[in-house]
Amino acid sequence: MTADQSRLEFTRTIPTLTASSNHDQSHSEATMTTTEKQTLGFQTEVTQLLQLMIHSLYSNKEIFLRELISNASDAADKLRFEGINNAALYEEDSELKITVGFDKTARTITIADNGIGMSREEAIAHLGTIAKSGTKDFFSQLSGDQQKDAALIGQFGVGFYSGFIVADRITVDTRRAGLPASEGVRWESEGAGDFTVEAIDKPQRGTTITLHLRADQDEFLSDWKLKSIIRKYSDHISLPIQMQKEEWDEEKKESVVTTDVETINQASALWARNRNEITPEQYVEFYKHVSHDFEAPLTYTHNRVEGRSEYTQLLYIPARAPFDLWDRNKRGGIKLYVKRVFIMDDAEQLMPVYLRFTKGVIDSNDLPLNVSRELLQESRDVKVIREGSTKRVLSMLEELANNDEQAEKDKYVTFWNEFGQVLKEGIGEDATNKDRIAKLLRFSSTQTDDSAQTVSFADYIGRMKEGQDKIYYATGESFIAAKNSPHLEIFRKKGVEVLLMTDRVDEWMLSFLTEFDGKELTSVAKGGLDLGKLEDEAEKKQHEETEVQYHDLVAKMKTALSDKAKDVRVTFRLTDSPACLVVDENELSGNLMRMLKAAGQSAPDSKPILEINPDHPLVQRLKYEEAKFDDWANILFDQAMLAEGGALTDPAAFVKRLNELLLGMASR
Structure with a gap:
């Protein structure tokens, strides 16, 4: 059996979610041509998520604004991308922006954008279902503990649905760029299990989300509160986030909204700024924007590369594995920009598969704006960017792994527990960097008290017995099975350490890794036993x-x-x-x-x-x-x-x- 033939056995694929019967019914109804208001059912998983999210994330409820602004920014990016080949989509309105407002009397908050917008079918698909791979696994891990579940929900990403943390009704008016005004759509729901969809006239493309606040959420009906949240979470957004100015009315003795608007954020691409001008907090918030993760990353790197190919990279290592990590075809970690214009958000050609956990942005000065996926595969500039970015990610991991500070060492332990099995794939996929990857590998061994994988090849070699010239290892379906293998008996008697390899990918990896630092890797369960000078x-x-x-x-x-x-x-x-x-x-x-x-x-x-x-x-x-x-x-x-x-x-x-x-x- 060749390595290619056996490869699939060591990379698990979590099946994508099968829509519930409610969704199937909704989708078939959605395809009907109608101008009447329709009531459709949420996908079962959406209803579950809404109930869990409202209770578990209530203590951090202000994140709703970050999530909705992030979605609006994505909509603008998508319009820029589609507009490269179809300028008519801009409809003579090329100044992309996000507008945030509130109405104390109506007790509403609005977030509006003039981005790509949604058609009727897209509104139903995007706002009524969750199409994430690994959704079933996500729900199976929920424990009922609000604090623990909040971390899981944040890791899963809630996006639009976060609005229901503060709102008991949400109205979405939207029209996709390029469609006539008569094909606008109004989507509305109280988050209780169903939603309505109806046709409306919407002269301007894009999306306006109106949050009808719950009775106890008046704190958000404040100019100061909304601006402070925007500056805290969304200052990095590269297009202007605008609000109408408020002025004090001496006669009324209160603040009144004027017709003037002001831009709240810096409105410049964060990765294009000088590193000295960016705070750690801003780096973290940008990570949450591009990854839709609630947790801070383990580490990041921000570099401007000059030479034959010029590009900027802002790359992050997450602290937790996404639920679709084992789906090798699901690649959405790296956003590609060309001269700060968004091109695509799943540029798999820029990062090898075994580093698919990496999140971030790469902005090239050399690629054409109308670059296609086919061109990305053939471009020499893309090859240079891929090689440089791969080395940069490995350098980040090496800095964590080799750092003497305990906090950094702990970060590498976290990384390994979350992504170690994926990194092992690189041994067979990246011959150029195989030696660097091998130094980053960690295993359990007969000298570890539990199944924690903390032993490197260098650690093992440093403890080798006098006269020992091989690295011995045992494979097994579990740590207990490997540690109790009868093949280890003579090694225990002679005090020789044996690495215990129990990940599914290990057997495949070992077909490409036969030695380390001149020491042969030898299975204790293969061939005739040769202890060399140990005997x-x-x-x-x-x-x-x-x-x-x-x-x-x-x-x-x-x-x-x-x-x-x-x-x-x-x-x-x-x-x-x-x-x-x-x-x-x-x-x-x-x-x-x-x-x-x-x-x-x-x-x-x-x-x-x-x-x-x-x-x-x-x-x-x-x-x-x-x-x-x-x-x-x-x-x-x-x-x-x-x-x-x-x-x-x-x-x-x-x-x-x-x-x-x-x-x-x-x-x-």
Whole structure:
């Protein structure tokens, strides 16, 4: 089996959400041509999310404005992108902006943009369903603990629905750029399980969201409050966020809204500013904007690259894995801009698949504004950007991993727990940076107290025994299974550390990683055991003599197990167990064979090798057994299969043999 053929077995794909029956019904109704108001049902998951979000995020309710402004900014970016090839979409209104306002009498807040807007079908699809991969996994992890669930909900991203934290009714008036004014749409809901959709006349393209505030949310009906939230969370937005000015009316003794407008934010692309002008808080808020994550990132890097290719990169490493991390086809981490004009938000050509957790922005000065995905694949400039960005991300990780400060070390532990399995994919995908990636890998080992993966190859080499020239490892379906493997017995006896590799990707990765720093990586379950200088001459001589003594027994067992075992031989890797199974050096391990079969993939039809421990009483007894020899031989084989986590081909036969032997011993 080639590496490409086996690759799928080590990258899990979380299936995308299947819409509920309500959504299916809604979608079919949405395709009807009608001007009447329709009442449609939310997708079941939307209703669940709304109830959880309103209660769990209530303590941080001001984020609703950040989320809605972020969506408005995205709508403007999409109009810029589509407008590159179709300038008519601007409808003679090319000054893109976001407008925020409030009405104390009506108790409403409005967020309006003149971006791309939505058609009727898009409004129903975007505002009535959640189409995220991993949604079911998300709901299965909710615990009922508001604090813990708030972190999960924030990680999942709530966007538009955050408006219901402060509003008991939301009205959305929208029209997609390019459609006639008569095809405007009004979407409205109280967030209780359904929404209405009707046709309206909307002369201006874009979207206006009106929040009808709950009775206890009057604090947001304030010019000062809204401006402070915008400056806190949305100062980095690259288009102007405007509000009408307020002035004090001496006669009325109150503030009144004027017709003049003012821009609240800096309205310049954050990544285009000088690093010295940007605060850590602004970097964090920009991350939350581009990633739709509620948590701060682990680390980030902001660089302007000059040379043959000129570009700016602002890249982030998240603190938590998204729910669609294992969907290798889901790529939305890097937003591509050309001369500050948004091009696309899933530019997979700019970052290798194994770094798909990276979020951020890359802005090129060299690519054409009408760049296509096909051109991205062929562009030399894109190749340069990809190589440079890959190295920059690896440098960020190296800085965390090698930092002496405990806080930074803890950040790398967090990164590894969230993204370590994905980074391992790079060993097989990025030959240029394989050595750098290998230094970042972490594993558990026979010297760790639990399953935490904290041991690097450098750590292991630093603890190697005198005379040891190999890096030994064991693979298994779990930490417990690997740590209790009989193959480790001789290594425990000699005090030799063994790395324990239990991630699904490990077996595939090891087919590309055969050595580190000149030390060969050696499986404890493959081939004949060679401890090299860890074994003295006296031991070797004794082993040779023992093999001669057990020659006849081995031959007899080969005959008895000819349908199960490729070979039978004496081993000295065991100290407590009577037998174990191994495979030849170039064959697939038993663990890999089981994973392939579990995934429904074909696996080579090969037999394992049974190794017997000549010092074990059961093996010694077999030398003198005649009547039940075949039964004893089969039980030893089946026990060895169970010990390594394998499944018996005939469990009933194993139980029958074992019972008969136990009864025979009891009758003596």
